[in-house]
Amino acid sequence: MEKGNPVTTEAGTQTRKTEPPAAQGLSAEKVTLSYGSSPVVSDVSLDLPHGGLTVIVGPNGCGKSTLLKSFARVLKPERGHITLDGTDIRTLRGKEFARRVALLPQSPLAPEGITVRGLVGRGRHPHHTLLRQWSPDDDRAITLALDRAGMTELAEAQAGALSGGQRQRAWIAMVLAQDTGLILLDEPTTFLDIAHQYDLLELCAELNREGRTIVAVLHDLNQAARFASHLVVMDEGRIVAEGPPHQVLTAELVSEVFHLASDIVPDPRTGTPMVIPHERRPHERGAAVG
Amino acid sequence: MTPDRMTPDQSSAADVKPTAPKGYLRLGHHVVLPVERSTVIASLFAAATLLLAAAATLTLGRLGIALGDLPSTVLGDAQGKDAFVFDRLRGPRLVTGIATGAAFGLSGALFQSVTRNPLASPDVIGLSGGAGAGAAAFALLLPGVPVWSGALLGALLAMCLVYVSTGTGFRDPGRLVVAGIGVAALATALTQYVVYVVERDKATVLTAYLNGSLAARSWTDAGTIWLVLLVAGPLAALVSRRLTIAEMGDEISAALGSDPGRTRTAAVLLSVALAAGAVSVAGPIAFIALTAPQIARRITRGAGPRQLLSALLGALLLVLADLASQQLTLFDDLPAGIYTMAVGGIYLGYLLTREWRKGTL
Numbered sequence: 001m002e003k004g005n006p007v008t009t010e011a012g013t014q015t016r017k018t019e020p021p022a023a024q025g026l027s028a029e030k031v032t033l034s035y036g037s038s039p040v041v042s043d044v045s046l047d048l049p050h051g052g053l054t055v056i057v058g059p060n061g062c063g064k065s066t067l068l069k070s071f072a073r074v075l076k077p078e079r080g081h082i083t084l085d086g087t088d089i090r091t092l093r094g095k096e097f098a099r100r101v102a103l104l105p106q107s108p109l110a111p112e113g114i115t116v117r118g119l120v121g122r123g124r125h126p127h128h129t130l131l132r133q134w135s136p137d138d139d140r141a142i143t144l145a146l147d148r149a150g151m152t153e154l155a156e157a158q159a160g161a162l163s164g165g166q167r168q169r170a171w172i173a174m175v176l177a178q179d180t181g182l183i184l185l186d187e188p189t190t191f192l193d194i195a196h197q198y199d200l201l202e203l204c205a206e207l208n209r210e211g212r213t214i215v216a217v218l219h220d221l222n223q224a225a226r227f228a229s230h231l232v233v234m235d236e237g238r239i240v241a242e243g244p245p246h247q248v249l250t251a252e253l254v255s256e257v258f259h260l261a262s263d264i265v266p267d268p269r270t271g272t273p274m275v276i277p278h279e280r281r282p283h284e285r286g287a288a289v290g
Numbered sequence: 291m292t293p294d295r296m297t298p299d300q301s302s303a304a305d306v307k308p309t310a311p312k313g314y315l316r317l318g319h320h321v322v323l324p325v326e327r328s329t330v331i332a333s334l335f336a337a338a339t340l341l342l343a344a345a346a347t348l349t350l351g352r353l354g355i356a357l358g359d360l361p362s363t364v365l366g367d368a369q370g371k372d373a374f375v376f377d378r379l380r381g382p383r384l385v386t387g388i389a390t391g392a393a394f395g396l397s398g399a400l401f402q403s404v405t406r407n408p409l410a411s412p413d414v415i416g417l418s419g420g421a422g423a424g425a426a427a428f429a430l431l432l433p434g435v436p437v438w439s440g441a442l443l444g445a446l447l448a449m450c451l452v453y454v455s456t457g458t459g460f461r462d463p464g465r466l467v468v469a470g471i472g473v474a475a476l477a478t479a480l481t482q483y484v485v486y487v488v489e490r491d492k493a494t495v496l497t498a499y500l501n502g503s504l505a506a507r508s509w510t511d512a513g514t515i516w517l518v519l520l521v522a523g524p525l526a527a528l529v530s531r532r533l534t535i536a537e538m539g540d541e542i543s544a545a546l547g548s549d550p551g552r553t554r555t556a557a558v559l560l561s562v563a564l565a566a567g568a569v570s571v572a573g574p575i576a577f578i579a580l581t582a583p584q585i586a587r588r589i590t591r592g593a594g595p596r597q598l599l600s601a602l603l604g605a606l607l608l609v610l611a612d613l614a615s616q617q618l619t620l621f622d623d624l625p626a627g628i629y630t631m632a633v634g635g636i637y638l639g640y641l642l643t644r645e646w647r648k649g650t651l
Contacts, residue, residue: 074544098547105541109406111534113587125535126547133531134314134322178546 025050031080040066041237053208054215055224058234064217072103098126102178104185110159117155123177149173164191185216225272249273328590336602343609385512388605390572395604397564398579404557411580412565415470418574419477420448426484438570445566502575502627504612511571518567575627577634
């Protein structure tokens, strides 16, 4: 499937070609999000490009994960609303939404005693009903998801006995088994060593080329710039910049948002912008915290 | 379309009629439910053992019904001693015991799944203690009112206290256990106070109740707890699937289209109703709610709350404890709750040590 072709989701919904691009995929309109009283994300509007690989970056506590959760319908906006193909996601039924958008959160919990296959199978939940907890596509979706995540050989292993990297791949497989056109990933590379980080990012790029819309929160700016088609930079609950990485990622931006002096050079393999931090003298350290 | 898209392939879907694979129970076209083979085998085994224990309860001892007369007695054809033993002495006690044990087991299975904590059970977090205190308080203050209503009120009150005092509802297992221990202590204090101030003969009756006993139960008690079980059981089955999804954390659960908050609330309410019902007919029998789902988890593979098996094992444990209480003449009619407490205490210690060694506590 070529990039940009309409994505057929399990529900059989075709993205409408006649509508303007803004109405396709997920959009936030003036969204304010908070835990308790203080807002974490204030008045943010963002269209996640349909068919794109969007990466959201920003310093710790900038609200990037919080924003991602609101796109996944996990967190309810205090003000504003989120739309999927033009429909407010709060008006969609939970399972209907879950057949179109999947989320891999930062710290999911593997139930005691579950096998990898069992875990991945739970990704099929949105395709089931109360009395029909099985659908004809289950086996195929699960087998394929295990294969894509490189977990086929570990399918019968206990999820609790996996290494950090294997466990993360098992969760990725669960999300893939959900078989959605849109996949949201919250810091998916966190528990992985560097080779597995790139494996995972390449997998995301591959899924994106096949027509899925991918949105990931990442910490590593160089990885973000290398894989993103659309880069969103957040700071203090707002969006500071968005666009193609080579336009967005500048030394000024890195200095302003991350309080880090740096040079931006082209990645020798891909030509994407790469951040080379300057040496930091003792009095400069920790400035990013303030 | 590339072959590795996961959406249904129209051509193959048309000529191959899909059938549910192994591991599913299929009833017609619209009902397909996952069933673990090991769980089915364990459940059948538990049910068979329960039947044996039930037969032993009716046949053993001085007043026992002869094994050959058992079928006709159960069918209501017996006269004289056998009829008396079945209708008045052991029959109601056994039937109450089966449903009470099942209610405790199911209650514990729901609770452990909700809290993701193998040590959380209605016993440990003060539900049974609250029920006991409520029953005791009613016995003292409102002697005319049935004890079960006090137990129910006490259980609900204790759960409200736990819910409020954790600050995060039933979300955080650690806080839940700490708050539950506090509430259980409060409840014990209240219960002991009542035992202390009421007259001696009443206190003896109350103590027997507070230990949990099946002695002298009537068909009314049996009817009450079976009613609770038959209402709450199917509802628990309905919430089961969502509960297995909620076990993976609130975010995944919400992202899979389930509402974790509502699922949890429903499961806790069912668990409370079952435990309160069980406590009100048999007293706060210790540890069945904790151990039955734990044993269920250990004798089967896979994940999930295993509600039916937990209920069967709960019934089996209580019937066995009551059998011991009736037949071990060495200890002369000790309440069944004391047997379950002794065995359960050892088991809890074992579990705690194991969790501690694994570093998960």
